[in-house]
Amino acid sequence: MKVKLLFCFIFFMVFQYHLFSQIKGKVTDKDGTPLPFVNIYFEGTINGTTTNDNGIYELELNDSLDVTIVYKYLGYTTKKITPSIAQLPFILDVVLQEETLQLNEVAVTAKENPAIRVIKNAIKQRAENRKKLEDFTADFYSKGLIRIKDAPKKILGQDLGDYGGGLDSTRSGIIYLSETISKIAKSKNEFKEKIVASKVSGDDNGFSFNNASDVNFSFYGNTVEFGNQLISPIADNAFNYYRYRLIGTFYDDHNNLINQIKVIPKRSKDRVFTGDIYIVENKWSIYAADFKVTGLQTQILPADTISLTQDFIYSKVDDTYLKVLQSIDFQYGIFGFKGNGRFTAGYKNYKLNPEFEKKDFTNEVLSFADNANKKDSLYWNKVRAVPLTLEEQNDYQIKDSLEVIRKSQKYLDSVDAVGNKLNLGSLLFGYTYSNTFKEKFFTLTTPFANTQFNTVQGWNGGFGFDYLKLNKEKGTRLNLATSFNYGLSEKRFRPKGSLSYRFNNFSRPFLSFSAGSEAKQFNNTNPITPFGNTFVSLLFEKNFAKFYERNFSEVFYSQEITNGIYAFLNLGFEDRQALFNTTDYVLFGSDNSEYTSNNPLNPDDFENSAVEAHNIFKFSFTTRIRFNQKYLNYPDGKFNYSEDRYPTLLLGYEKGFASNTSSNNFDQFKIRLYQNFDVANKGRFAYNFRAGTFLNGENISFIDYQHFNGNRTRITRGNYLNSFFLLPYYNFSTNKNYFEGHLEHNFKGFIMQKIPLLNKLNAHLILSGKILATTANQPYSEFGIALGNLGWNKFRFLRFGYVQRHFNGITENGINVGLQF
Numbered sequence: 178m179k180v181k182l183l184f185c186f187i188f189f190m191v192f193q194y195h196l197f198s199q200i201k202g203k204v205t206d207k208d209g210t211p212l213p214f215v216n217i218y219f220e221g222t223i224n225g226t227t228t229n230d231n232g233i234y235e236l237e238l239n240d241s242l243d244v245t246i247v248y249k250y251l252g253y254t255t256k257k258i259t260p261s262i263a264q265l266p267f268i269l270d271v272v273l274q275e276e277t278l279q280l281n282e283v284a285v286t287a288k289e290n291p292a293i294r295v296i297k298n299a300i301k302q303r304a305e306n307r308k309k310l311e312d313f314t315a316d317f318y319s320k321g322l323i324r325i326k327d328a329p330k331k332i333l334g335q336d337l338g339d340y341g342g343g344l345d346s347t348r349s350g351i352i353y354l355s356e357t358i359s360k361i362a363k364s365k366n367e368f369k370e371k372i373v374a375s376k377v378s379g380d381d382n383g384f385s386f387n388n389a390s391d392v393n394f395s396f397y398g399n400t401v402e403f404g405n406q407l408i409s410p411i412a413d414n415a416f417n418y419y420r421y422r423l424i425g426t427f428y429d430d431h432n433n434l435i436n437q438i439k440v441i442p443k444r445s446k447d448r449v450f451t452g453d454i455y456i457v458e459n460k461w462s463i464y465a466a467d468f469k470v471t472g473l474q475t476q477i478l479p480a481d482t483i484s485l486t487q488d489f490i491y492s493k494v495d496d497t498y499l500k501v502l503q504s505i506d507f508q509y510g511i512f513g514f515k516g517n518g519r520f521t522a523g524y525k526n527y528k529l530n531p532e533f534e535k536k537d538f539t540n541e542v543l544s545f546a547d548n549a550n551k552k553d554s555l556y557w558n559k560v561r562a563v564p565l566t567l568e569e570q571n572d573y574q575i576k577d578s579l580e581v582i583r584k585s586q587k588y589l590d591s592v593d594a595v596g597n598k599l600n601l602g603s604l605l606f607g608y609t610y611s612n613t614f615k616e617k618f619f620t621l622t623t624p625f626a627n628t629q630f631n632t633v634q635g636w637n638g639g640f641g642f643d644y645l646k647l648n649k650e651k652g653t654r655l656n657l658a659t660s661f662n663y664g665l666s667e668k669r670f671r672p673k674g675s676l677s678y679r680f681n682n683f684s685r686p687f688l689s690f691s692a693g694s695e696a697k698q699f700n701n702t703n704p705i706t707p708f709g710n711t712f713v714s715l716l717f718e719k720n721f722a723k724f725y726e727r728n729f730s731e732v733f734y735s736q737e738i739t740n741g742i743y744a745f746l747n748l749g750f751e752d753r754q755a756l757f758n759t760t761d762y763v764l765f766g767s768d769n770s771e772y773t774s775n776n777p778l779n780p781d782d783f784e785n786s787a788v789e790a791h792n793i794f795k796f797s798f799t800t801r802i803r804f805n806q807k808y809l810n811y812p813d814g815k816f817n818y819s820e821d822r823y824p825t826l827l828l829g830y831e832k833g834f835a836s837n838t839s840s841n842n843f844d845q846f847k848i849r850l851y852q853n854f855d856v857a858n859k860g861r862f863a864y865n866f867r868a869g870t871f872l873n874g875e876n877i878s879f880i881d882y883q884h885f886n887g888n889r890t891r892i893t894r895g896n897y898l899n900s901f902f903l904l905p906y907y908n909f910s911t912n913k914n915y916f917e918g919h920l921e922h923n924f925k926g927f928i929m930q931k932i933p934l935l936n937k938l939n940a941h942l943i944l945s946g947k948i949l950a951t952t953a954n955q956p957y958s959e960f961g962i963a964l965g966n967l968g969w970n971k972f973r974f975l976r977f978g979y980v981q982r983h984f985n986g987i988t989e990n991g992i993n994v995g996l997q998f
Contacts, residue, residue, distance in 0.1 A: 278425025379576030635666025652682025
């Protein structure tokens with residue numbers, strides 16, 4: 178028993194020493210104002226800590242009590258202190274003095290702007306400095322915090338709740354707080370991160386999205402990918418975008434002369450930074466950066482302003498300045514939501530130029546250590562690079578305490594009881610009954626929500642029922658959906674249903690069965706939307722959409738076979754029937770206009786259809802290959818993303834067989850290649866190519882032709898690389914060889930921001946070219962010029978352009994309006 182007590186006592190003493198073996202204090206200016214994000218580290222190293230918003234810091238001692246501590250903060254003189262530490266914890270409050278900047282006589286009297294010399298040297302040395310930091314490993318800490326102010330209680334009639342319990346009586350407070358500890362490695366264009374600890378306020382199973390790769394900003398490149406491609410103040414072409422002014426000079430704690438230079442944009446709405454950059458004399462490396470940009474410049478539209486600050490410390494061992502601290506502060510406001518936030522990143526334990534092996538880097542960019550989200554408060558108190566503020570401590574305590582309650586069945590049922598009440602909106606727009614605790618959801622759609630018009634069915638709509646069962650822990654998803662459509666003019670009832678299941682959230686195997694009856698557009702990609710067809714039909718008497726009846730049953734399966742390779746299989750039976758117009762109803766008719774027939778091959782033929790009744794089995798197989806696909810490997814799922822450097826390739830095969838009319842059987846091979854990428858600071862270029870060929874398809878049904886996404890409404894919504902601007906919907910449909918190509922370059926303000934007056938529009942100049950070639954027709958082409966990013970304030974979803982099409986020596990001009998949300 179005594180031995181046990183002795184060991185307990187020894188453990189307690191060791192634990193106590195470890196818990197309190199630190200230096201604590203507060204850093205202020207001469208007036209007592211707390212200084213946030215002061216870099217504090219031991220002399221001779223770059224490892225240490227940082228003050229929080231209240232100027233509080235905690236510095237962990239490892240071995241000796243005989244240390245010299247460095248306090249470094251932009252705009253203030255670096256201070257070194259060698260404290261006499263008698264016992265731990267040791268309280269050490271520090272007052273920093275504002276830096277005294279100097280401008281020497283040469284700089285003041287020089288005919289040439291003295292900042293130009295510094296920036297030219299920094300540009301000349303930029304590639305060399307970047308090369309020094311291409312390969313490294315480091316420890317990474319990140320904290321993300323987002324606040325909301327005066328949050329609305331409802332939006333579009335939906336109750337927004339209390340955001341996890343983080344709001345006060347004014348509906349203001351923290352809505353997101355998270356921390357991560359990671360091991361990171363970088364080698365040229367490769368990057369990997371392993372999160373060893375993750376903490377999310379109010380979610381004990383949460384995994385932070387504060388990833389190192391997302392904030393890996395370097396001004397040593399010509400551009401900085403910060404929402405948009407922003408021009409670095411030391412880019413090769415920086416003088417085309419910036420003016421510079423030397424604010425002054427000072428010496429750092431290693432007696433290196435630091436030049437503080439004001440960076441001033443020549444055009445305020447260019448993709449540029451505003452602020453100060455600090456350049457080390459002779460080394461011409463970055464000592465610090467303190468910049469601001471707007472949400473419009475970064476294309477992060479909810480943001481008003483964003484501040485990006487970086488701090489570097491000189492490593493004598495590596496003879497270079499290493500980034501040790503970065504903070505991103507922002508204010509946002511959109512749809513009645515407003516607030517601010519900060520994402521802090523800290524780096525330490527750098528190792529430059531490690532001997533990487535090829536196997537060290539794979540397409541897995543992010544992974545998690547086992548139980549990364551299960552670290553206790555003792556662990557976090559030890560490793561946290563920035564002490565928590567009182568506000569942050571309270572948020573963790575309150576939300577973590579509430580979490581148990583908010584996950585309970587009693588609480589979730591009470592919340593559901595409020596949301597499950599029927600009201601007038603339920604009758605008009607549909608109703609959802611939720612059982613959140615069991616992750617079950619029942620949805621009923623009403624005719625009002627999906628009523629539409631076409632000349633085949635007339636006014637049509639109906640009811641729909643949807644059952645959804647989730648298992649977030651396993652990543653499974655079971656869905657049962659049914660719909661019942663009725664056309665008033667056609668007097669035809671069409672039921673349809675499906676049953677689908679997703680097996681996991683990693684390779685995402687997905688299986689579905691569906692069957693029913695529907696009026697289907699001949700082009701199954703629906704080039705004209707139901708709303709668009711209703712609009713132009715009722716107001717302009719233009720029934721562009723053409724339909725046939727499809728009675729079907731089919732099975733679909735998809736899965737990621739291996740990273741970057743996805744497979745899609747579909748097998749189905751279809752019974753097809755012709756459909757004819759049953760109504761000529763219009764709201765605003767004209768004597769000079771009338772509806773065409775439902776025959777896409779002959780719009781003037783109201784007696785005959787484009788297809789004869791038949792049935793057929795169809796099989797299709799498509800594989801999608803994303804070259805060099807990167808992915809984030811979370812414990813609860815795999816999340817893929819493709820790099821701009823590589824295209825995506827799709828290979829497809831489609832077969833029609835066992836038709837009751839043998840001439841309808843066919844084979845088609847397809848290929849598609851698409852990509853979009855930034856062209857330095859000149860904007861973004863994109864292409865989309867498709868090609869295919871039919872075997873024994875000479876007499877197949879018009880339904881199985883290859884159709885192309887035309888447009889005669891002059892309105893384009895969505896992806897401009899998937900459709901033409903002026904192409905008739907079915908004039909070029911083919912059962913032979915075909916090639917379709919779309920090119921587009923969005924200058925992203927590169928040109929428009931340089932034109933006086935027009936630059937006030939914040940518009941993007943967009944050039945596009947399209948071509949369609951088939952065996953049966955001469956090549957068809959379109960060329961367009963447009964202004965995108967039009968709108969007002971932060972709502973910029975409009976695109977207005979001029980289009981010219983060429984076919985058989987005939988040129989047609991037109992206007993196209995685009996909507997992209």
